[in-house]
Amino acid sequence: MAVGRLLVIAPDHDLRRSLAFVLEAEGYEVDAVGALLRPIxxxxxxxxDQKAIAGADGRTSNLVTSAPVVLLAARLHPDMAGAVAEVVELPAIGNAVSLAVRRAMQVPA
Known part of the structure; x- marks a missing residue:
């Protein structure tokens, strides 16, 4: 049985596949897409990935979801910090994404 159901949004195909692989190995059911789907x-x-949702000013443009959001960002716009549950600074090292997902879902590691 899956630990939880995740949506991964990343325009870069290799990043999307890597994230899906790592999170599936952790026991999550993962849907991975290259662009934002509405509604989530x-x-x-x-x-x-911040690149999937950032406008020209670096702010999130149209991410609407009731689920906690783990944002992958190389440079976080200050206004984005309050809109997400967790931020993983890129490049992500080790199990940073998996741990951020657990914290966002409030699941013990």
Whole structure:
């Protein structure tokens, strides 16, 4: 049985595949897409690369979900910090994404 259901949004194909692989190995059911889907529902958490949702000013443009969001960001716009549950600074090292997902879902490691 899956630990939880995740949506991964990342425009880069290799990043998307890597994230899905790592999170599936952790026991999550993962749907991975290259662009934002609307509406986002039915997920326990959303892992999103900032490039998939950032406008020209660096702020999140149109991410609407009731699930906690784990944002992958190389440079976080200050206004984005309050809109997400966890931020993973890129490049992500080790199990940083998996741990951020667990914290966002409030699941003990």
């Amino acid at each position: 529902s039915g997920y326990d958490a959303v892992v999103v």
